[in-house]
Amino acid sequence: MLRVSFQELLSTLTRVLVNVGFEPERATLCARLFTETTCDGVYTHGLNRFPRFIKTIKNGIVDVHARPEMIASNGIIERWNGKLSVGNLNAFQCMGRAISLAKTQGIGVVALAETNHWMRGGSYGWQAADAGMIGICWTNTLPNLPPWGGIDPRLGNNPLVIAVPRPNGHVVLDMSTSQFSYGAMELRQLHGELLPVEGGFDTEGKLTRDPVAILESKRPLPIGYWKGSGLSLMLDLLAAILSGGLATCQIGEDADRETRLSQIFIAIDPAGAGHDGLSAQIADSAIAYLKSSAPVGDEQIRYPGEKVLQTRLENMEQGIPVEPAIWEQVKAWAIKV
Amino acid sequence: MLRVSFQELLSTLTRVLVNVGFEPERATLCARLFTETTCDGVYTHGLNRFPRFIKTIKNGIVDVHARPEMIASNGIIERWNGKLSVGNLNAFQCMGRAISLAKTQGIGVVALAETNHWMRGGSYGWQAADAGMIGICWTNTLPNLPPWGGIDPRLGNNPLVIAVPRPNGHVVLDMSTSQFSYGAMELRQLHGELLPVEGGFDTEGKLTRDPVAILESKRPLPIGYWKGSGLSLMLDLLAAILSGGLATCQIGEDADRETRLSQIFIAIDPAGAGHDGLSAQIADSAIAYLKSSAPVGDEQIRYPGEKVLQTRLENMEQGIPVEPAIWEQVKAWAIKV
Numbered sequence: 001m002l003r004v005s006f007q008e009l010l011s012t013l014t015r016v017l018v019n020v021g022f023e024p025e026r027a028t029l030c031a032r033l034f035t036e037t038t039c040d041g042v043y044t045h046g047l048n049r050f051p052r053f054i055k056t057i058k059n060g061i062v063d064v065h066a067r068p069e070m071i072a073s074n075g076i077i078e079r080w081n082g083k084l085s086v087g088n089l090n091a092f093q094c095m096g097r098a099i100s101l102a103k104t105q106g107i108g109v110v111a112l113a114e115t116n117h118w119m120r121g122g123s124y125g126w127q128a129a130d131a132g133m134i135g136i137c138w139t140n141t142l143p144n145l146p147p148w149g150g151i152d153p154r155l156g157n158n159p160l161v162i163a164v165p166r167p168n169g170h171v172v173l174d175m176s177t178s179q180f181s182y183g184a185m186e187l188r189q190l191h192g193e194l195l196p197v198e199g200g201f202d203t204e205g206k207l208t209r210d211p212v213a214i215l216e217s218k219r220p221l222p223i224g225y226w227k228g229s230g231l232s233l234m235l236d237l238l239a240a241i242l243s244g245g246l247a248t249c250q251i252g253e254d255a256d257r258e259t260r261l262s263q264i265f266i267a268i269d270p271a272g273a274g275h276d277g278l279s280a281q282i283a284d285s286a287i288a289y290l291k292s293s294a295p296v297g298d299e300q301i302r303y304p305g306e307k308v309l310q311t312r313l314e315n316m317e318q319g320i321p322v323e324p325a326i327w328e329q330v331k332a333w334a335i336k337v
Numbered sequence: 338m339l340r341v342s343f344q345e346l347l348s349t350l351t352r353v354l355v356n357v358g359f360e361p362e363r364a365t366l367c368a369r370l371f372t373e374t375t376c377d378g379v380y381t382h383g384l385n386r387f388p389r390f391i392k393t394i395k396n397g398i399v400d401v402h403a404r405p406e407m408i409a410s411n412g413i414i415e416r417w418n419g420k421l422s423v424g425n426l427n428a429f430q431c432m433g434r435a436i437s438l439a440k441t442q443g444i445g446v447v448a449l450a451e452t453n454h455w456m457r458g459g460s461y462g463w464q465a466a467d468a469g470m471i472g473i474c475w476t477n478t479l480p481n482l483p484p485w486g487g488i489d490p491r492l493g494n495n496p497l498v499i500a501v502p503r504p505n506g507h508v509v510l511d512m513s514t515s516q517f518s519y520g521a522m523e524l525r526q527l528h529g530e531l532l533p534v535e536g537g538f539d540t541e542g543k544l545t546r547d548p549v550a551i552l553e554s555k556r557p558l559p560i561g562y563w564k565g566s567g568l569s570l571m572l573d574l575l576a577a578i579l580s581g582g583l584a585t586c587q588i589g590e591d592a593d594r595e596t597r598l599s600q601i602f603i604a605i606d607p608a609g610a611g612h613d614g615l616s617a618q619i620a621d622s623a624i625a626y627l628k629s630s631a632p633v634g635d636e637q638i639r640y641p642g643e644k645v646l647q648t649r650l651e652n653m654e655q656g657i658p659v660e661p662a663i664w665e666q667v668k669a670w671a672i673k674v
């Protein structure tokens with residue numbers, strides 16, 4: 001396995017971004033978000049997705065020079081227009097804004113319209129938790145998930161992120177509302193593996209663990225069948241209504257041109273409601289209790305975010321695993337001016 | 338099928354509640370919430386649960402004379418102590434409070450500790466939507482759901498409610514984070530039916546559609562396997578941290594003595610962020626798009642809340658179906674002084 005250091009991945013990606021027109025500071029932050037995502041083991045949304053991200057800059061989906069703008073505010077809820085700028089930079093800025101609001105008022109809500117794919121949603125959960133805040137965020141997507149009872153994609157797989165800060169390791173849930181993200185299915189396809197549980201329907205309408213069959217039918221399964229289908233719709237409605245932006249039904253089905261997304265960023269100060277220090281205690285107790293369950297066979301009972309943190313520490317020490325072909329391509333872009 | 342009118346069910350339940358010590362106004366509201374739940378077709382949490390609710394009053398779990406009290410407030414987030422009063426009345430009051438806050442500030446958050454089972458969570462979603470507000474609420478529960486990878490229950494099936502107001506019928510999601518609520522499994526058990534999809538493990542650790550086997554093993558399945566397991570933990574942490582109340586790990590496993598729950602109630606004014614009238618338009622478009630998907634066989638593609646509204650209208654016209662044995666028992670309690 002080819003591994004590169006955090007610093008090498010970061011500086012290489014930064015140079016590529018400068019080469020495609022980013023201002024240096026924004027290049028560094030955008031590259032850092034990609035590098036952290038890769039280092040955390042979310043390879044599908046890190047380096048592996050970087051070439052596709054560069055393509056969206058070259059084909060004009062992402063405007064690297066645009067800046068998000070606040071459209072309206074009531075002091076607690078703010079509405080921002082992302083101006084179709086860089087998705088992860090927009091998201092980082094909006095969660096940062098929500099954190100600032102929460103610092104003075106206990107809670108901040110930023111609703112962002114007209115933005116681009118945020119890459120790994122978990123990044124903004126970790127960002128909030130690192131600032132000592134509870135973070136909640138979600139995005140809508142293009143229609144890529146059939147509603148329960150239907151065949152054609154009419155919902156997004158709308159990832160939802162919930163983060164609780166904890167000195168012994170933040171608790172960070174980062175989940176799409178489909179059983180497997182497209183990235184996860186593509187990775188299994190690449191490695192010729194089956195999914196661990198049924199992840200969708202094949203073209204004949206049978207439930208299957210074969211990622212190739214699901215990618216062909218475009219019928220992934222919502223988590224919990226009708227429940228994930230309903231949850232996905234609600235997240236979309238909230239994002240579009242609060243941001244004044246587009247809902248999934250208004251976003252085209254072409255995955256290469258997915259844009260104009262709507263997102264919500266919420267930060268809450270866990271000490272804001274008049275009691276302090278409880279947050280870490282409660283999280284520690286809940287996790288200890290979780291782990292006291294008898295395990296199924298050799299399964300390990302993990303809390304959300306636990307594996308990410310393990311992988312991060314491993315990769316910081318041993319280097320970050322990269323796909324050789326993608327790494328070579330990205331290095332070439334870094335040289336070219 | 339035995340059917341009774343909304344008015345008859347309401348007045349009968351009200352009389353029972355007065356007989357067990359409720360003040361008349363609170364008896365009427367509590368009875369109305371039970372009656373609406375039954376009328377809406379959520380029979381498991383309506384009349385069918387009423388005898389169990391009465392038992393919790395008689396055994397001292399629920400204190401009908403107590404009143405919830407505000408403990409702390411920063412003007413947007415309020416912390417309340419439910420004083421172990423009536424669960425549905427506490428929840429109704431707290432969602433009402435969140436709505437009031439949202440009316441003046443765009444958003445209101447009420448975190449409630451030391452409360453009792455709220456019966457149907459959807460009630461407070463409909464309450465918010467009827468007031469023109471987006472409503473989000475959830476509760477923790479006793480440990481009744483094993484974490485993913487574990488055998489013993491260490492999580493609650495923590496129901497989550499999200500409601501979006503809409504003139505043509507509110508969109509209201511009301512879901513537990515287990516694939517089937519205990520009420521839903523007990524109802525299938527009563528009718529000798531299998532679950533429509535796998536709902537948990539039997540005592541030998543095999544996935545099964547048999548509700549009897551799952552009720553015996555106490556191993557229902559979280560929605561989306563590891564995802565619902567993670568979501569359940571996050572909802573519990575948020576409820577306990579923000580309310581300063583108990584987390585699932587601190588609530589005993591005895592279902593008959595389930596109490597001291599923590600709950601969150603959020604209301605958001607959809608017109609509060611500086612744009613109005615969009616909410617209904619977006620919801621209408623998203624629902625029309627959802628329904629434009631080719632159906633699987635004879636399946637009907639429904640939005641969350643659609644069936645509830647249909648059932649409500651039917652039951653208002655034809656009378657509300659009741660289980661004869663339960664109805665007779667409740668009528669007897671209504672007479673007895």
